[in-house]
Amino acid sequence: MSRLLTPAMMRTLLPGLSLAALLAAIFYLQPRTMSYFGLNLLLNLAVPIALATIAQMFILCVNDLDLSLGAFISLTACITATWLNDAPLIGILALAACVAAYAALGALIHLRNLPSIVVTLGMSFVWTGIAVLVLPTPGGSAPGWIRTLMTLKPALVPFPIIAAVVIALTVHFGLMRSAAGVVLRGAGGNPKSVERAGWSMLRVKCTMFALAGFFGVLSGMALVGLTTSADANIALRYTLLSIAGGILGGGEFVGGRVSPIGAVIGAITLALAGSFLSFLRLNPDFQIGAQGVILILVLALRLLINSRGTRA
C-alpha cells in the first residue's frame, strides 16, 4: 500500500484524480450528463482542445513556449472551412505548408538562438493576418467527411472519449515508448548531452515544431468539424488553454518533462471546468477567475506532493 502512494505515483495519478473529482461533481449537479448523449455534448468541444494541448506539449518538451498556437489553429480552421472544402488538393497543400512553416520556425529559433516566446508572439499576428485574408468574414463550411467524423455516434462509447483515448495513446507510444521519442525528449531535458552524443539539435527542433504544427492542423480541422464554419478569431483562447492543459496534465516548463496522456486529461479537465462552473450558476464575471482557481488548486496539490517527495 505504501509503495502505491509514493510521491512519484501520486504525481502521475493527480491529473486523472482531478478529472474524476470534477466529473463526479458534474454528474452530481446535473445527472443528465451521465448518459451517452450527455457525455457526448459535454466532451465534444474538448477534442480540439486536447489536440491543441498535445501540439503545445511538443513545444514545451523542447523547452520552448508557443504563444501563437491559438492564432495558428484559427488559420488552419479557416483553411479547412474554405480551401479544403472547395478544392481539397489546394487545401491539403496549404495545410502542409502550415506544418512546414512551423518546422521552419523551429529551425529559426534554434539557429539564431531566439527566445521562442518572442518569435511565436510575433508569428501570432502573422497567422491572424493570413486567416483574415483567407476568410475575411465569418463563414465557410466544413468538408463533409470531417463533419461526419466529428458527429460520429459509435455504439456504447461516445466519440469524444474514443478520440481522446486514441490521441493520448498514439502520442504516448510515439513519444514515451519509442527510441526516437527518447532522443526527442532528451533534447529538451539536456540538449548539450544529446548533441554531444551525435544527434542534430536542428533536426530535433524541426521535428518537434513540425509535430506541433501537425497537431495544430488536426485541432483546427476537428474544431471546424464541430462548428461547421470558421472565423479568423475562432480559436484564440486555445493558446492559454493549451499551455494550462499541458501543465495541468503533469508537464513542466523545463524541457523533457511532459506526459501525453496527462496533457489530454488536462485539456478535458479544463473544458469540463467551464461546464462545471456554468452548472453551478456562477456569475460569468467570476468564471474566468474560478477557472484560474481550479488550475492553481491542482498545481498547489502537485507542489505539495513534490515537497513531500524531497523530504522523504
Place this chain on the structure above:
Amino acid sequence: MKLTTLGKLCCTVATVALVTGSGAFADTSGKKIALSNNYAGNSWRQAMLTSWEKVTGEAVTAGVVASADAFTTAENQVTEQAAQIQNLILQGYDAIVINAASPEGLNGAVKEACDAGVVVVSFDGIVTEPCAYRIAVDFHAMGKVQVEYLAGRFPDGGNLLEIRGLAGVFVDDEISGGIHEGVSANDKFNIQGSVHGDWAQDVSQKAVAGILPSLPDIAAVVTQGGDGYGAAQAFKAAGRDTPIIVMGNRHDELTWWKEQKDANGYETMSVSIAPGVSTLAFWVAQQVLDGAEVPQDLSVPFLSITQDTLEESLKTTQAGGVANVEYSLDDSKAVIFGN
C-alpha cells in the same frame, strides 16, 4: 417607451385574440427558457439584459413559463458560446434564445440543440442554421435611411464622414453597406473619410480627432450608434463647425442633441435597434413552445427618433442607457402573426 398608442394596442390585442384564439398559458407553464448571450460590455447589451430580466421576471411570476435565466459567456468567443449552448441543452432547457458571437460558428451547437428537441431562437446576432428561428434587424436599411434623411437636408449634397463599428463583425458590414448604397444612389454626397469607432464614444472621439485635420468641410457624419457624442466632442475640440451628426439612440447622444436643439435649433435624426428585441425573442420562444405556427424568419423595425419625438424619447431613456422598446406578449403576437 410608448411608441404604440393605447388604442392601437387594444385593437391589436382584440384582433390577435380573434385570429389565433389562443389564450392558453398553461401549456408553457412548466417550460424553461434560457438566454445565451456572447457579450455584455456596452450600454446596449446591458439594456438588453435589463429588459430581458424585467419582462421575463414578470412572465415567470405570472406563471407563463417556469424559468427564464440569462447566461453571458465570460469571453466573447465562438468556442465559449458553443460550449455554453451545449451546457444549456444538458441543463434541460426547453428553448434557448441566442444573441450569437458569429452567424455561422455556432451552427454545430445549434444543430445539437435542435436534434435534442430544444427550440432555438436567435436575435440581433443571428445564426444561419436552418432549424433555428431568426429575428433579424434590417441593418442595411438602417444605414441607407441615414443617407436618405441627409439627402432631404442637403439637396445639393456635401461631404460625409463615416464612423464604422467593430471591424470584422457582420453588423458593421451591413450598416456600412447600406450607407454606401445610399451614397451611390445620391451621387451628390462624397464619403471623405471612414474611421472605426467600435460603437463606443471614447474610441469614436479618438478616431474622429485623428482624421479631422486631413478632412475638408464636413456637412454630415453618418454613424452606427454609440459614436455620435464622441464625434461631436471631437469636432468641438478641433474648433470646427458642428456638422449634422446622425445619432444612435444612446442617452448621452440624445442629451447632447437636446442641448443643441435648445441652444441653436440643431436638427438631426437618431436611429438604432431597441435592445428590448431580446424580449421579443423570449415571446417567440414561448409561442413556439405553446405550439403556435411561427415563421422561421421574422424581422423587426429599427427604432428611429426624430426632432419631434426627441423629448419624449429622452424622458423614457435611463441615464447611461439606450432608447428602448420592450415587447409584451401581445406586441410580440402582432409582430409574429401580423406579417
